[in-house]
Amino acid sequence: MSATFPHDERERLALEDLLDQIKRGQCVLFLGAGVSREIGLPTGWELAAALARDLRTQPGALSQIAQDYQTKFNRDRLIQRVRLLIEQQPVVSRGVSSYDLLPEIEPLSRLIFTTNWDDQIEQAFRRKGIPVTTVRYNAQAGVMGGQAHVAVKLHGDFGSKPDEVVLTRDDYVHAYKEVTRPGGLFTFLAEKLATATLLFVGYSLEDDDFRLLYDYVQEAVGTGERIHYAVMPSANATQKEYWRSRNITILDTTARELFEYVARQVREFVNRRQEIEYVTGPDAESYTEFYGFTGSGKTELLKKIGDHYRLKQVWLQAYVDFEKTPDIAPLDLADELSCQTLNYELGRAGLLERARNDPMFAQAQESVTQEQVIARAEELAADQLGQTWAARRVALLFDTSEQIPAPIQHWIEYELAPALERNVGDLKAQVRLVLAGRKPVAWRSFRFKQHLHLRALSPFDETAIGEMLDWFAALKLREPFPRPKRQQIIRDILEITGGHPACIKQVLEDIAQRDFDVQADYVSERRKKLFNECVYPTLEAGVLTKVPEDLSAVLKVVCVFRRSLPDFLDVLVREGHLDKRHSDSMALLGRLRETHLILPPRPLYDMDVIAQHILALQLELHDPERYRTLHALALSIYEHAILGQTSAGEPLPKAPSAELQVVYIIEAIFHRLVLASLEHLPAQDVTSVIRSKWGEYQQALRSSIGTGGLPRVLEILAARLGEDPNQADHELLTLVEKLVPGDGYQTLLEPIMTLLEHVRGGDHHGI
Numbered sequence: 001m002s003a004t005f006p007h008d009e010r011e012r013l014a015l016e017d018l019l020d021q022i023k024r025g026q027c028v029l030f031l032g033a034g035v036s037r038e039i040g041l042p043t044g045w046e047l048a049a050a051l052a053r054d055l056r057t058q059p060g061a062l063s064q065i066a067q068d069y070q071t072k073f074n075r076d077r078l079i080q081r082v083r084l085l086i087e088q089q090p091v092v093s094r095g096v097s098s099y100d101l102l103p104e105i106e107p108l109s110r111l112i113f114t115t116n117w118d119d120q121i122e123q124a125f126r127r128k129g130i131p132v133t134t135v136r137y138n139a140q141a142g143v144m145g146g147q148a149h150v151a152v153k154l155h156g157d158f159g160s161k162p163d164e165v166v167l168t169r170d171d172y173v174h175a176y177k178e179v180t181r182p183g184g185l186f187t188f189l190a191e192k193l194a195t196a197t198l199l200f201v202g203y204s205l206e207d208d209d210f211r212l213l214y215d216y217v218q219e220a221v222g223t224g225e226r227i228h229y230a231v232m233p234s235a236n237a238t239q240k241e242y243w244r245s246r247n248i249t250i251l252d253t254t255a256r257e258l259f260e261y262v263a264r265q266v267r268e269f270v271n272r273r274q275e276i277e278y279v280t281g282p283d284a285e286s287y288t289e290f291y292g293f294t295g296s297g298k299t300e301l302l303k304k305i306g307d308h309y310r311l312k313q314v315w316l317q318a319y320v321d322f323e324k325t326p327d328i329a330p331l332d333l334a335d336e337l338s339c340q341t342l343n344y345e346l347g348r349a350g351l352l353e354r355a356r357n358d359p360m361f362a363q364a365q366e367s368v369t370q371e372q373v374i375a376r377a378e379e380l381a382a383d384q385l386g387q388t389w390a391a392r393r394v395a396l397l398f399d400t401s402e403q404i405p406a407p408i409q410h411w412i413e414y415e416l417a418p419a420l421e422r423n424v425g426d427l428k429a430q431v432r433l434v435l436a437g438r439k440p441v442a443w444r445s446f447r448f449k450q451h452l453h454l455r456a457l458s459p460f461d462e463t464a465i466g467e468m469l470d471w472f473a474a475l476k477l478r479e480p481f482p483r484p485k486r487q488q489i490i491r492d493i494l495e496i497t498g499g500h501p502a503c504i505k506q507v508l509e510d511i512a513q514r515d516f517d518v519q520a521d522y523v524s525e526r527r528k529k530l531f532n533e534c535v536y537p538t539l540e541a542g543v544l545t546k547v548p549e550d551l552s553a554v555l556k557v558v559c560v561f562r563r564s565l566p567d568f569l570d571v572l573v574r575e576g577h578l579d580k581r582h583s584d585s586m587a588l589l590g591r592l593r594e595t596h597l598i599l600p601p602r603p604l605y606d607m608d609v610i611a612q613h614i615l616a617l618q619l620e621l622h623d624p625e626r627y628r629t630l631h632a633l634a635l636s637i638y639e640h641a642i643l644g645q646t647s648a649g650e651p652l653p654k655a656p657s658a659e660l661q662v663v664y665i666i667e668a669i670f671h672r673l674v675l676a677s678l679e680h681l682p683a684q685d686v687t688s689v690i691r692s693k694w695g696e697y698q699q700a701l702r703s704s705i706g707t708g709g710l711p712r713v714l715e716i717l718a719a720r721l722g723e724d725p726n727q728a729d730h731e732l733l734t735l736v737e738k739l740v741p742g743d744g745y746q747t748l749l750e751p752i753m754t755l756l757e758h759v760r761g762g763d764h765h766g767i
Contacts, residue, residue, distance in 0.1 A: 018197070469489060
């Protein structure tokens, strides 16, 4: 989108409305010859001018000139002449065209009306490997049911019979009578068109043929008071005002700019198939709560889940964003849920009246307070919803759930959920309550919490980044990346962003404007620039939002420790890395947990992997010496824990459990590898370091656990270091692969697997 669009507040609001309609699948596209002009094909005006030259007359509306041409010559000659004018014109390759972007805008490309005779729509879908059904005339309308993508050729094409190509003024009259007659194409789609927002692209609004098209659409299905849109670059104020009076808002931009902008906005950057399956699959639970940072894809995930249930038309559905409704009361929410699922309000006044007359208040009418009446009305509202939904399926999607007002939270836990359980026969089969927020809600009802399934949103992996990279590259390139370069870019982006979806998108948008050449080798200027311009603003606006300033400084220190205990914080205070006011480590951990960036112990306190990465990267880029010092300190802390002694060489009062031993060893290896990367050690030296340190760790395992407990410890280590993909420490394995390309996994696993085989085989010699 050009930097000057939208020009004013009215255009910005118009664009927001259009995007909303497209995302909801409520926008229908009408495509004209102006779009084909991008690739060198003639516009309707140019075709009319060419025919007029043949007739030695002045050009005018194409339909009238074509009518005159047919009268002077004949029908076949007219069609052959127009076909030659179009097909003899070579298609010009100027990067990605509007046609190339159409298949990417999935909600808009489900149904496309076009008055073009060329086959550019079909070619664009063919290039993407996406099937599209072409409908050329009324008789084919029946084939549209169940098709994912349909292109309706209102004027036919050169594969049609000659009398089915719409060219002349008489053709227009006859064709639109056909498509608007009972059982015709427009009446077949009347319900869809009557409730849709129409988007006209590639038409001149001064063209009589376009006016005729719009008049017929209005006559056939009625456009009511809905606002429709048309793309028209450099439209003047008079044109905008005239078409506004006819319910068309003009967008002063080009087709290519609009489609690229819309494609980026509606593109599915969710890449969370597991989460979607978890909520919509056959084993889905009734109540699910997702949580993750700002920009981690929560809203897009909810909308994707909503799309799933919308396609399954037996599901009623409601979507509420609590950020946009911060002061909503339970009765208001009940009305909103009823409106979205049942198309009518429960009626606040009626509910309050029923509550006042409730038998439970009959003996004490004078002493009944307004608060008691409202509370009873809220109970009635929940029960009425439960009864109405009893024989149906309903999906309730609540966004920004961390901002749910306390009265709403109470109503969901103690009124709505119990009402659903009372009235809905098979709760698991009929109800989906899906919440998404920055952090889990502190629910109080034990019964509700028993049914609620918590899911933290994970960072994106290489596969997800690769999908996004390929799509952004498609906007600029005509051929795929060479495989090695693609893999390098993906790893660089993952290293810069830590897998944070919004950060990835920002970095991709930045490099898409250049040459996709991201070389993030250690602390290069390019890497620092991408982090500062793309990742850091997202970090500040999202991850660290509402974090107290003093805790922000603590987090930047603690981020080096992926996992920690209060004892570790004590060392940080003692060594001067944390202010002495944080000497009460348990109180500090409590405050850190309130930021939702530090998770409960399992068996240690974990920092969220995304926050840990991007905070650590910020520290590395802007204070490398401090970053190195903290890693060295972390390594020292973990190794002392492994060796079972304090920094003064005194034995620890209590030997760590087997699970803690695994954590300590993995963290020690991680920090040793980070230090090796900062020192730019060659691969053979890294391998040597790992193998030599493993000898010390092996001896510590033998001393603290004994040979009897070794098999369990070694199996956990093997799982974390790559044997079990579901349990593997992916951050550690990525670091190993970077430092020891090719045989990094083997470097870590070989000594552990060898030792495990010896233990299992009963050979304890030397252990």
